Amino acid sequence: MHNIPLLTLAGVTMTRDGRNILENIDLTVGAGEIVTLIGQNGAGKSTLAKVALGLLRPDRGTVTPKPDLRIGYQPQRLNIDRSLPLSVKRFLTLTQRASDSTLRDVLDQVGMADFFDDSVHNLSGGELQRVMLARALLRRPELLVLDEPTQNVDMAGAVELYKLIVRLRDTTGCGVLLVSHDLNVVMAQTTRVYCLNGHVCCSGRPADVSRDPEFQRLFGPAAVEMLAIYPHAHDHVHRPGEHHHHHDHAQHDDGHHHA
Amino acid sequence: MLEPFLIHALLAGCAVSLVAGPLGCVILWRRMAYFGDTLSHGALMGVALGLLLGVDVTLGVIATGVSTGLVLFLLQRQERVGSDALLGILAHGSLAVGLIAISFLTGVRVDLMGYLFGDILAVSTTDLAWIAGGGVVILAALATIWRPLIALTVHEDTAVAEGVASSRTRFIFILLIALTIALAMKLIGVLLITALLIIPAATARNFARSPETMAVGAMLVGVAAVIAGLAASLRWDTPAGPSVVAAAVAFFVASLAAGALRGTARI
Structure with a gap:
């Protein structure tokens, strides 16, 4: 129990106009972790971030922050x-x-x-x-919630900004909940990635997620290559024939079909 | 040398300007100009309500203003009809209903023009006391919600995530606009009140470098417009309320020109 979660979402479901925009989502962010939400437009990433912040109340499920959690929030855009x-x-x-x-x-x-x-x-x-x-x-903040922090920033600027976020995590030990579609620059330092498509279609370490068929179907081969090149420490052995998304740190939600 | 009625007019006009300046700035920042219009048009319904129920007209105006604000506040949570359309519906709907209701008031003689355009030269001592007292209350309340209100105006979600009470702050703000309209109606009339809120604020924008300097600037421009408008009205025998608004517009145009010459405000 050395790492009490800063924030725990359990079974979060949001319905709008009869459609589930978030479905039964479980997610935790611990101190010092960088947790990245990826997914295409309309996948519910920003909505989920707002639920995590307490700005939106989920129709079902619970959001449990650590008591007196100090949150810093960087919204997607500011007009x-x-x-x-x-x-x-x-x-x-x-x-x-x-x-x-x-x-x-x-x-x-x-x-x-x-x-x-x-x-x-x-x-x-x-x-x-x-x-x-x-x-x-x-x-x-003990928890930084960053919603697409590199919007309107060029590639070099985005790399700089992510370096900065990692440095901040290293120096302050804060947890980071990051919404991003910059797969290529985000992933090297991400502790856990949740691939969102209304529900969590897969989650785990970046390299593991990249091998998930659901992820490959959603993001295509280019994204898979980007993710897969990031090295990660193996604490387990791949046996031939083993389903990769069933290891201890990559979960896959088989129960849903996607539009 | 100044007649008492003119002193009353000046004092009342200045008091309303001091309140309208900062409120108008927030209305401008939040792009709520049309909202002010809606509340003030609804005020005519309040007049009718007050007369029908036999209560003070000001109370009727405050009551309708607050309930119009509340209705808007609630309607904005649905997403099928846009805000601007809602405002249009409420503004003209309440103006029409107000006019019809007043036409039914047979027993009492209603000075419709007075309510539509105000009569700043007919301000009584009692009116003046109401305006001054109400103005102090409104400014004090505005001061307490000022910082959260600006934080919400800049970015609602971030402010709420940082602990600002959104609904309460916005509701108090709407309440203050309704109160201001009730106070200002006698002076300037329901059709021109928004002008007093918006124009001084827009004028001050061309020079201000912070929200607070803009608010103070709007107060000063409003006071100057009241003085200039009343002076013009006296000199050329023009209607007083419209003269004040015209003076404010003149200041605005001048500020635009001055801003253009200086290369516009840098903040």
Whole structure:
């Protein structure tokens, strides 16, 4: 029991207009883990992140955070109306006050120290993502929930941002729940990946998931190659003929068919 | 040298401007201009309600304003009809019902034009006391929800994830708009109230670098518009309420020009 989960979702189901957009989802995030949700558009990734945050209440199932869990949230995108004048400093302190030195410190962590007094309206997509991450960090989160943190960021920027997230995990020991479709850059450091298609169609370590037929069907051969190249420590032996998605760390949900 | 009625008008106009400035900014940021319109059009129904029930008209206006706000608040949770359409339905529906209801009031003589366009020059001492007292209450309440309200305006989900009470804050905000409309109706009328909320705020945007400076700027522009409008009304014998709105528009146009010259606001 060295790793009490920060957040546990059990049997989470969301129904909208008679359709299950999330179906019977079990998921845990522990301290120091990077848990990645992948899946195509409309697979329910963002919805699941919002359920995890407590922003949406599931129709069935439970969401159990560790008591007094401090969560930092970086939403998918931010459309601040241009009629609202807002500096980076003010943006960081919207829901909490902090000294200038603390603010400069979190901005420094995300490489945005020079933008302290800038208008948020003048930031590029990537810069705004970093500032949003700084706002999440200001809360000294035990759990970071990041919804597509690299949207509108070019490839080099995305790699940088993921490096930063891993570094933050390493230095603070926080857990990370990451929604992403950047299969290629995310996976190297991911503890566990959940492939979502309404329900969890497969989950486990990246390399194991990449060999899951369900994953291969959904994401195609290119994605499989990307995932499969990431090395992972084998703590088990593959026996010939063994069904790969039945090992202890990769589960597969056989009970569903997909549209 | 100033007649008492003019002093009343000035004080009442300035008091309403001080309240409308910051509220109008939030309305602008949240893109709720049409929402303000809907509440103010609904106010006419409140007038009819007050007269029919024999209670104070201001109370009737507050009651309808709050219930209109509540209905909108609840209707926005359904997704089949868009917000803008809902507002249109409620705005014109309540205006029509209000006009019909007033036409049924045979016993009392109703100054319809007064309610539609207001009569800032007819503000009594009692009115002034209401406006000043109400204004203080509204500003105090707004100050307590100011930070959460701005956090919600920037990004609702993040603010809620960070512990902001969304429904309560937004409901209080709607309540404050309804109260402001009830206070301002006598001065400026239901058709022009939104102007007093929106135009000073939009004018201040061209100079403001933070939400707070914009709110204070909107207060000052509103006060200036009241003074300029009343002066013009006195000088050229123009209708007072519309003159105030026209002055505000003139300030807005000037601020646009000034902003363009300075290369627009950088924040």
